[in-house]
Amino acid sequence: MRTQLAIIAFLAALAAPSTAASVAGVSFCGGTVVAGDPTDMDNQPGEMSLQAAVDQPASLTTCGKGYLLAKCGDHENANRIFDKCIAAGYVGAMIWKALQVENGNGTEQDLKAAAELLRRAALSDDPAYGPIGRLHYATVLHEGRGVARDPDEALRWFRRAAAEGNAEAAEFLRSGYHTGARDRQAMGSGTPTAAALAPLAAGPQPSEVPLHAPVPEVVSTAADQVALRPLASGEAPAPPPPVAEAAAPAGILLMPQLPADTVRPVAGGALALLLAAFLGGLLFRRGAGEVPLRVRLPQPAVG
Numbered sequence: 001m002r003t004q005l006a007i008i009a010f011l012a013a014l015a016a017p018s019t020a021a022s023v024a025g026v027s028f029c030g031g032t033v034v035a036g037d038p039t040d041m042d043n044q045p046g047e048m049s050l051q052a053a054v055d056q057p058a059s060l061t062t063c064g065k066g067y068l069l070a071k072c073g074d075h076e077n078a079n080r081i082f083d084k085c086i087a088a089g090y091v092g093a094m095i096w097k098a099l100q101v102e103n104g105n106g107t108e109q110d111l112k113a114a115a116e117l118l119r120r121a122a123l124s125d126d127p128a129y130g131p132i133g134r135l136h137y138a139t140v141l142h143e144g145r146g147v148a149r150d151p152d153e154a155l156r157w158f159r160r161a162a163a164e165g166n167a168e169a170a171e172f173l174r175s176g177y178h179t180g181a182r183d184r185q186a187m188g189s190g191t192p193t194a195a196a197l198a199p200l201a202a203g204p205q206p207s208e209v210p211l212h213a214p215v216p217e218v219v220s221t222a223a224d225q226v227a228l229r230p231l232a233s234g235e236a237p238a239p240p241p242p243v244a245e246a247a248a249p250a251g252i253l254l255m256p257q258l259p260a261d262t263v264r265p266v267a268g269g270a271l272a273l274l275l276a277a278f279l280g281g282l283l284f285r286r287g288a289g290e291v292p293l294r295v296r297l298p299q300p301a302v303g
Contacts, residue, residue: 050065050068050069050072050074050077051069051074051077053065053066053069053077053081054077054080054081057084058084058085058087058088058090060090062081062084062085063081063082063085063090063092063093063096065081066078066079066080066081066082066085066093066096067092067096069081070096070100070105075100075105075106075107076106078096078100078105078106079097079100079105079106079107081093082096082097082100083097086117091120091121091124091126091128091129091130091133092126092128092129094117094118094120094121094124094129094133095117095118095121095129095132095133095136097117098113098114098115098117098118098121098136099114101113101114101117102114102145102146103184110146111140111145111146112146112147113146114140114145114146115137115140115145115146115147116146118133118136118137118140119137120133121133121134121136121137122134122136122137122138122157130164131160131161131164131165131166131169132161132166132180134157134158134160134161134164134166134169135157135158135161135166135168135169135178135180135181136180136181137157138154138155138156138157138158138161138169138172139154139178139180139181139189141153141154141157142154142155142158142189142190143189155173158172158173159173166180168180172189172190175190175193176190176191176193177189177190177191177192177193177196178190179196
């Protein structure tokens with residue numbers, strides 16, 4: 001019994017939300033990162049939290065948790081996981097850490113270091129993240145972000161990534177613009193196409209409701225207006241305008257009223273059914289002191 005209670009208490013502790021991180025203003029997901037007494041489980045990351053991946057060895061799962069931490073805003077722990085995964089040779093972590101460094105998320109902004117990480121990813125033969133690394137490295141070469149601008153070299157990397165099936169690289173070769181990497185204004189890389197600029201030029205859509213809608217003007221009728229003038233000597237005040245009777249609400253009556261001649265037969269029929277049931281019980285009941293009844297059943301004809 002004690003073992004069952006302990007298991008229930010443990011599961012409840014995992015399900016209960018912790019308030020320590022919200023008090024400290026820490027952005028996290030999956031557990032708290034507030035340091036505290038090791039015996040105070042409310043101030044410690046659980047074994048199933050994303051923060052626990054910081055202490056786990058590098059693996060595909062651990063590196064993926066670093067990506068989730070970055071999306072949640074816990075950039076410090078995300079970068080710690082990325083560094084561990086980069087040291088183990090995971091190409092995806094090189095790209096994620098490069099974007100962190102490029103934007104200065106949880107670390108000092110360094111465009112040159114970010115471009116170097118993307119170059120390492122572009123040179124890899126990883127079948128999943130290699131083409132993505134080549135797309136990003138081609139982008140920084142095309143824009144000269146952290147490296148000397150080299151459109152011809154960028155085009156070579158774009159073509160290689162497109163040949164490997166990267167849709168964003170193929171879109172750049174077709175239109176000169178792709179959204180595989182966005183800036184802080186949510187714009188992609190290259191020269192924006194007309195389709196990309198259309199939402200910005202359109203402005204507010206008709207479906208958008210303004211925060212402060214105009215109040216409709218209320219127009220009063222003559223019956224609603226009262227003449228504010230003093231009464232003459234002996235003059236009686238004018239009677240108020242008659243109030244129109246409210247119209248009956250339209251709709252379906254849930255219990256329609258039936259005519260009286262319709263109600264009586266229904267009630268009479270119910271009483272007749274009750275009386276027949278009572279008499280039927282008397283006829284088929286055979287108890288002590290009662291007269292037995294003989295019922296002659298029709299005999300089948302013999303042919």
